[in-house]
Amino acid sequence: xxxxxxxRLSPYGLGRxxxxxxxxxxxxxxxxxxxxxxxxxxxxxxxxxxxxxxxVLAMFTLATGxxxxxxxxxQAAGSSAAGVVAYGFVLFLFLxxxxxxxxxxxxxxQVEGTLEAHYLTPxxxxxxxxxxxxxxxxxxxxxxxxxxxxxxxxxxxxLPLVDAGAGLVILxxxxxxxxxxxxxxxAFTLVAKESAEQAASFVQFALLxxxxxxxxxxxxxxPVLAVSRLIPLSYTVDLFRSTLIGHAxxxxxxxxxxxxxVAFGLLMPxxxxxxxxxxxxxxxxxxxxxxx
Amino acid sequence: VGxxxxVRAPYGLGRxxxxxxxxxxxxxAVARLRIMSRYPGVLAFNxxxxxxxxxMPILLGRSIAGDRTAENxxxxxxxxxxxxxxxxxxxxxxxxxNSLWFVGNWMRREQQTGTLEALYLAPTGxxxxxxxxxxxxxxxxxxxxxxxxxxxxLIYGVNPLQGNVLLALAFLAMGLPPMFxxxxxxxxxxxxxxxAQALINAAQWVIGFLMGLYFPVAVFPPLLRAIALAFPPxxxxxxxxxxxxxxxxxxxxxxxxxxxxxxxxxxxxxxxxRIFAAVERALKRDEGIGEF
Numbered sequence: 334x335x336x337x338x339x340x341r342l343s344p345y346g347l348g349r350x351x352x353x354x355x356x357x358x359x360x361x362x363x364x365x366x367x368x369x370x371x372x373x374x375x376x377x378x379x380x381x382x383x384x385x386x387x388x389v390l391a392m393f394t395l396a397t398g399x400x401x402x403x404x405x406x407x408q409a410a411g412s413s414a415a416g417v418v419a420y421g422f423v424l425f426l427f428l429x430x431x432x433x434x435x436x437x438x439x440x441x442x443q444v445e446g447t448l449e450a451h452y453l454t455p456x457x458x459x460x461x462x463x464x465x466x467x468x469x470x471x472x473x474x475x476x477x478x479x480x481x482x483x484x485x486x487x488x489x490x491x492l493p494l495v496d497a498g499a500g501l502v503i504l505x506x507x508x509x510x511x512x513x514x515x516x517x518x519x520a521f522t523l524v525a526k527e528s529a530e531q532a533a534s535f536v537q538f539a540l541l542x543x544x545x546x547x548x549x550x551x552x553x554x555x556p557v558l559a560v561s562r563l564i565p566l567s568y569t570v571d572l573f574r575s576t577l578i579g580h581a582x583x584x585x586x587x588x589x590x591x592x593x594x595v596a597f598g599l600l601m602p603x604x605x606x607x608x609x610x611x612x613x614x615x616x617x618x619x620x621x622x623x624x625x
Numbered sequence: 626v627g628x629x630x631x632v633r634a635p636y637g638l639g640r641x642x643x644x645x646x647x648x649x650x651x652x653x654a655v656a657r658l659r660i661m662s663r664y665p666g667v668l669a670f671n672x673x674x675x676x677x678x679x680x681m682p683i684l685l686g687r688s689i690a691g692d693r694t695a696e697n698x699x700x701x702x703x704x705x706x707x708x709x710x711x712x713x714x715x716x717x718x719x720x721x722x723n724s725l726w727f728v729g730n731w732m733r734r735e736q737q738t739g740t741l742e743a744l745y746l747a748p749t750g751x752x753x754x755x756x757x758x759x760x761x762x763x764x765x766x767x768x769x770x771x772x773x774x775x776x777x778x779l780i781y782g783v784n785p786l787q788g789n790v791l792l793a794l795a796f797l798a799m800g801l802p803p804m805f806x807x808x809x810x811x812x813x814x815x816x817x818x819x820x821a822q823a824l825i826n827a828a829q830w831v832i833g834f835l836m837g838l839y840f841p842v843a844v845f846p847p848l849l850r851a852i853a854l855a856f857p858p859x860x861x862x863x864x865x866x867x868x869x870x871x872x873x874x875x876x877x878x879x880x881x882x883x884x885x886x887x888x889x890x891x892x893x894x895x896x897x898x899r900i901f902a903a904v905e906r907a908l909k910r911d912e913g914i915g916e917f
Contacts, residue, residue: 377818377824378824381824381826381827382826382827384827384831385826385827385830388827388830388831388833388834389830391834392830392833392834392838392839392840393681393682393685393839395839395840395844396681396682396685396686396839396840397682397685397686397689398701398840398844399682399686399697399698399701399702399707399839399840399841399844400682400685400686400689400690400694400697400698400701400707401689401690401697401701402693402697402700403700403701414685414688414689417688418685441737444734444737444738445737445738527664528664528666528667531664531666531667531670532666532670534670534674535666535670535673535674538673538674538677538678539673539677541677541681542677542680542681542684545684547681547684547685548681548684548685548688549688551688552684552685552687552688553684
């Protein structure tokens with residue numbers, strides 16, 4: 334009996350009811366390629382993100398200058414204050430875009446009416462979310478982070494950089510945790526709909542203060558600091574910054590912070606994925622997937 | 626009689642008159658305010674956001690300068706009241722960016738949901754629709770900014786009623802018509818570039834930078850200072866700060882600065898409208914305004 338075209342016999346095609354790991358990876362790669370293609374279609378967006386970054390850093394540098402004696406910013410060269418702002422900014426970039434690219438991307442498909450059609454394909458919705466965030470965080474934000482640290486270093490005449498290797502390891506775990514936070518917010522988007530974008534902004538700015546991304550934890554009032562200690566991301570920020578600057582961490586001993594950072598980085602993606610699948614199933618049951 | 630009466634009404638939608646155009650403006654503003662009232666969480670976020678924006682330099686400054694924070698700040702800006710300085714800057718900034726954001730977001734949303742072309746078929750001038758959106762946005766922004774300023778003052782223990790409050794409000798009110806002009810230019814950018822999210826983000830930070838959100842524009846080099854002074858929000862921001870904190874007017878007197886804002890209030894809407902109309906006309910000739 335005829336078995337149809339060879340394409341149908343493909344052992345890892347997405348058409349199979351239970352695609353294997355290889356098929357999933359190929360789907361993810363295809364989605365990453367699609368996101369990259371979309372990125373190239375909006376060069377204005379790409380260029381303006383670098384302009385924005387330069388302006389934000391210049392603004393914070395000038396703001397710092399208003400609190401220094403009139404002899405100016407030369408005092409800040411190579412200082413821990415410069416490092417605090419620069420390295421906090423890197424984590425803020427990743428956090429912000431993780432929220433925006435996953436939650437915002439999902440929201441956009443809801444608004445444009447393509448989400449339900451998209452979910453009818455045999456590709457994993459989670460893979461689509463991951464493709465968005467991997468493209469944005471690894472390529473775009475990675476480049477932005479390197480340029481922003483270099484830019485701030487140039488403006489201030491140098492940044493402290495004590496243990497870059499350990500800093501990179503912490504950044505990888507932080508990156509993983511941030512992807513998990515993004516997935517949690519994508520799940521929230523399916524539930525909250527119109528309020529999701531504002532909620533994402535709110536969380537982004539709340540974490541900016543609570544995780545002391547642009548200033549040391551010592552600057553926070555005691556009640557706020559108590560809340561900061563309850564947020565695992567605070568320890569990622571603290572350990573990342575103190576490792577690169579060469580100071581002792583502010584919130585807990587370094588050994589304890591390492592445990593928290595690693596556990597948070599490993600746990601958040603599965604937790605986020607589980608929550609997203611839960612929200613998606615509920616939306617499908619209620620028929621509210623495409624509602625906005 | 627009813628139908629004939631409708632057709633013959635002096636300000637029916639079929640006939641354009643100043644009265645019908647004002648009715649369109651009011652209807653759009655009321656509709657937008659009604660939609661906004663459905664999302665109280667967004668309103669709360671708009672109150673919290675300026676507090677976060679102001680808190681970043683305040684906490685950063687305290688951590689850098691310690692006991693000399695107010696002293697250093699006074700040497701650089703002319704007032705030791707760094708908390709009120711940052712709170713005022715953040716709230717004026719929010720009023721200004723929200724005025725732009727509402728128009729830009731609204732246009733983009735109409736493009737995405739496919740209703741922009743339908744709106745263009747309505748027998749009314751687009752400028753009145755946009756003015757209605759801007760009016761609603763400005764009204765809500767001013768309200769949330771006042772609330773955020775009072776809450777911020779209470780949190781940081783600063784007197785919110787110091788200085789000449791009425792004069793500060795006059796500067797804020799006079800700063801709104803130029804913002805409408807800028808928002809028209811902004812709407813034109815959304816129409817022209819479509820995927821304008823990054824452009825909107827960048828423009829927000831450019832505004833914060835040029836208006837001196839965290840610092841006096843006197844710190845800029847001459848060319849950049851001239852650009853900042855050609856930008857209406859710089860005058861609004863400095864006027865509000867000078868009225869409350871006595872940091873000094875650009876022309877040494879409040880009435881001269883207010884008059885300058887008055888000039889902007891006349892010119893900016895005219896220029897903004899010209900830009901919007903030109904972009905709109907060009908798009909109608911080419912791909913049409915509904916593409917996104």
